[in-house]
Amino acid sequence: MGLKPTNQWLKAYTQLEATSNAEAFRKQQNKICEPLMGFFQNAEADIIQDYLIQNGLFVPVKNDPPYIQAWLKKRFLTITEKLYQKFRQKWNGPDIPIFVLPSNERSLELSKWYGGNAGLCYPDKLFLFINSNATAKQVAAVFVHEYSHACRLKHFPKEEQEYQLLDAIILEGIAEYAVRKLLGNAYGNQRLEIIPPETFCSYWEDLISPHLSITRNDAIHDHIMYGGRGIPKNLGYLIGYNLIKQFIKRNTYPISKLLYLPNATFLDVINDIRGHE
Amino acid sequence: MSRHHYDLCCRNIGRPAKIVTHDGQVHRGIIRRVSPSRVFLEPIGGRRNLGGYGIGFFGYGAGLGIGIALGAIATIAFSPFFFW
Known part of the structure; x- marks a missing residue:
């Protein structure tokens, strides 16, 4: 498990043209949220999309491929992989799938209070939503927050x-x-x-x-x-x-x-x- | 884009809609009123909560009283069903 190939999903997303924001939403559903359906129980791609957007995933618009391409050059998956190996060993943490995706850079709330980055953690999977200008320490901060959840949840004696x-x-x-x-x-x-x-x-x-x-x-x-x-x-x-x-x-x-x-x-x-x- | 959303909302008063704004808020409700700058929804309950633990940020949709700025809308989707 560990890092899932979200960079490839994002590349596929940028290669499809969208003439409207509605098309960009469908593109995000197809290329990014459909591959996630196997990781959620009984949730369609549009439900997953809405929920991830509410938790800080980028809101797709028709002209965002250049932004996504710039994000991909920052190698956030490589940074996260190193963090994952380090903290998995240090904290005796679980082996879970990790999805690293761009964050919503148009949310003032997210940039003002949370450093522009967000995440979402379950006992069996982890999402990081990273700002294109994030430093390695900022990525580490959101990873530490979310992966600490994965460690603690692994030992929770309940559903x-x-x-x-x-x-x-x-x-x-x-x-x-x-x-x-x-x-x-x-x-x-x-x-x-x-x-x-x-x-x-x-x-x-x-x-x-x-x-x-x-x-x-x-x-x-x-x-x-x-x-x-x-x-x-x-x-x-x-x-x-x-x-x-x-x-x-x-x-x-x-x-x-x-x-x-x-x-x-x-x-x-x-x-x-x-x-x- | 605001003009497009204004026309779209005016044509669909009384219909259930999902509106996503650029700041990551997801609003679900029936379109009740449209002004030149805002659309007002009557919220529909039953938001699907997929659980998990985040950082404290969550894009709740606004209620009827506040309205949604047309310029802040990324996309609007309509559905004949109340499946939310």
Whole structure:
């Protein structure tokens, strides 16, 4: 497994002409999303396309082949392959297919807060959406974030549809901690910051604690993780990151061990934070 | 392109549509109103969630009240079915 030949899919995409954006969408579906259908259960190419676009894949337009060709020259697959070999060994990580594709460079949200790169990780596959101007360290940041998920998910004792809000909060907290620990504070989700204990406790008691065991199919799950409509942006990520930072203050663990600690181990720190309000 | 999208939306008021904007938002709903600069959808529920864990970025579509700027639209697809 490992790197899948997305460079060849992208070349095939650039070789077909599109006279409208609608044609460019169909071209992306045929050349990039149809080959992915075997990696999803019961999902058609258009459903996969919509979902990947919502998670940061480039939005196809009729005149984008020159941009894709320039992206291909940057050798992002080679950079990712090296990262994969390194972290698979370092973290005893899983052997999964990895798909590296261009990101959406027209999203101000993505460029302002996430360094222009995005990703999506499942227990059995990983996507990276990379900006054409990304540096090797920026590629490493998004790879570390996503591959840390793959490592932790490999050991989850439940099916994906049973994953709960607490699982997501800790997954994202570990991922963002790992990115900053390995690459520095300028990397990772720039909305995340260290918040005072009283703010942490107030969010925890009011918004997180009552919903810890809801599953990801419940609308509240994504509302808390992503925020919006009265909830701070990326609240679930913010809480997860602060929880892991507080945990690391009190316990010394390398990332390779942190990745595999059970959820309950992290929750022990909550009472301690309450005591320091 | 805005003019093209304006005409297309005007011709299809009352039909279910999927609109993808350049910033990666996917909007699904019935076209209810079109102004010279925006199209207003009545959202259709049942978004298919393919799961996974991302970086925190997610392109949710806007609701009826906000409207979608015609100039921000990358593509519009129509369907006679409510299969979303």
